[in-house]
Amino acid sequence: MDNTTQPTTSGVTGLIEDWVSDKDAFKNVSWGKTMMWIFLLSDTFIFSCFLVGYMSVRMTTDVPWPNTSEVFALTIAGEHIPLILIAIMTFVLITSSGTMAMAVNCGYRRQRKQAAVLMLVTAVFGVCFVGMQAFEWTKLIEEGVRPWGNPMGAPQFGAAFFMITGFHGFHVSIGVIYLTVVALKVLRGDYEERGYEIVEITGLYWHFVDLVWVFIFAFFYLW
Amino acid sequence: MQNNTDTQPQQHPISLYFKVWGLLFVLSSFSYLVDYMQYQGLLRWTLILVFMFLKAGLIVAVFMHMVWERIAFTLAILSPPLCILVLIALMASEASYTNLNRLIFFG
Numbered sequence: 001m002d003n004t005t006q007p008t009t010s011g012v013t014g015l016i017e018d019w020v021s022d023k024d025a026f027k028n029v030s031w032g033k034t035m036m037w038i039f040l041l042s043d044t045f046i047f048s049c050f051l052v053g054y055m056s057v058r059m060t061t062d063v064p065w066p067n068t069s070e071v072f073a074l075t076i077a078g079e080h081i082p083l084i085l086i087a088i089m090t091f092v093l094i095t096s097s098g099t100m101a102m103a104v105n106c107g108y109r110r111q112r113k114q115a116a117v118l119m120l121v122t123a124v125f126g127v128c129f130v131g132m133q134a135f136e137w138t139k140l141i142e143e144g145v146r147p148w149g150n151p152m153g154a155p156q157f158g159a160a161f162f163m164i165t166g167f168h169g170f171h172v173s174i175g176v177i178y179l180t181v182v183a184l185k186v187l188r189g190d191y192e193e194r195g196y197e198i199v200e201i202t203g204l205y206w207h208f209v210d211l212v213w214v215f216i217f218a219f220f221y222l223w
Numbered sequence: 224m225q226n227n228t229d230t231q232p233q234q235h236p237i238s239l240y241f242k243v244w245g246l247l248f249v250l251s252s253f254s255y256l257v258d259y260m261q262y263q264g265l266l267r268w269t270l271i272l273v274f275m276f277l278k279a280g281l282i283v284a285v286f287m288h289m290v291w292e293r294i295a296f297t298l299a300i301l302s303p304p305l306c307i308l309v310l311i312a313l314m315a316s317e318a319s320y321t322n323l324n325r326l327i328f329f330g
Contacts, residue, residue, distance in 0.1 A: 025295060025299075026293070026295060026296045026299070027293055027295070027296075028292070028293060028296075029292065029293075029296050034296075037296075037300050038300075040300075041300055041303060041304070044304050044307075045304070045307070048304070048307045048310070049310075052307070052310055052311055052314050053314075055311070055314060055315065055318070056314045056315075056317070056318045057318075059315065059318035059319060059321075059322055060318045060321040060322045060325065061322070061325075062322065062325045062326055062329065069258050069261075082258060082259060083255065083258050083259075087251075087255045090251050090254075090255070091248070091251060094244070094247045094248060094251055097244075097247070097282065097286055098240070098241075098244040098247075100286075101240045101243075101244070101285075101286050102237070102240065104233070105234075105235070105237055105240065108233065108234045109234075200233055200288070203286075203287075204287055207282055207283075207286045207287045208287070210282060210286075211279055211282045211283065211287075214275055214278045214279050214282065215275065215279070217254065217275075218254065218271050218272070218274070218275035221258075222254060222257060222258055222267075222271045223268070223271065
């Protein structure tokens with residue numbers, strides 16, 4: 001923004017203009033991108049609170065914590081494989097992060113069709129992830145896991161599991177909607193004049209969802 | 224305010240993304256192998272943390288383009304989460320105290 005211009009408007013419009021006219025500290029970063037990063041920063045704190053809460057209950061309990069390796073094992077073709085579902089979910093999410101990075105790249109090359117298609121592919125991987133999570137929840141609920149107790153060990157396991165994975169799955173679901181909306185707008189050519197930074201901003205959100213999963217995978221499933 | 228004159232598009236060679244993508248797959252496989260091989264104790268926790276930070280670092284640095292941003296921006300975004308370390312320390316000391324009491328009175 002140009003700081004030398006004199007205020008010309010009053011009322012609510014003037015109020016808004018004054019608030020947005022401050023000198024920008026972040027060079028080369030647009031407002032849209034800054035705001036997405038600040039939102040992601042606040043989200044980092046939310047997820048950290050969940051994970052620290054999980055750490056606290058896991059440290060305080062004197063009942064053994066359920067063995068996640070066994071809880072999330074699946075029998076595929078007669079073969080008992082520990083934690084396999086979570087491993088597949090991790091790979092699906094990383095694959096989607098890759099297609100998202102490609103979409104951002106295509107956007108800046110102004111190949112809008114490729115960018116939109118790659119974003120939709122990313123969204124499909126997101127749907128796969130949420131689908132597998134729904135399967136996982138169903139399986140655990142059938143086995144008697146509840147937020148207040150479970151047959152495998154420490155009763156806090158259920159509360160931590162549903163809260164952390166639920167909130168993450170919610171983020172993925174919102175991300176799928178967000179990606180689809182932006183992809184359709186990209187396809188329609190809404191950003192031909194403004195440029196395709198919006199694809200990068202959407203990508204930031206999606207990569208963040210993957211980033212949070214890295215921490216959940218390490219602390220909740222592997223620890 | 225949209226100001227396209229001073230925002231530089233994040234344009235980087237596509238081969239770099241492919242390399243990082245591949246690396247993330249390899250690191251994820253290693254994380255999974257930690258569980259599959261049933262490593263326990265200190266070795267398990269160290270490996271989990273190493274692979275976790277490498278993956279997180281690659282995603283933030285390359286996929287989220289943080290390595291190409293200016294320091295003012297990087298610090299504004301990446302330094303506040305360090306506060307969480309204080310929270311972890313406080314909660315860990317509180318939790319071990321609670322655990323000790325539970326062992327003494329209910330154990």
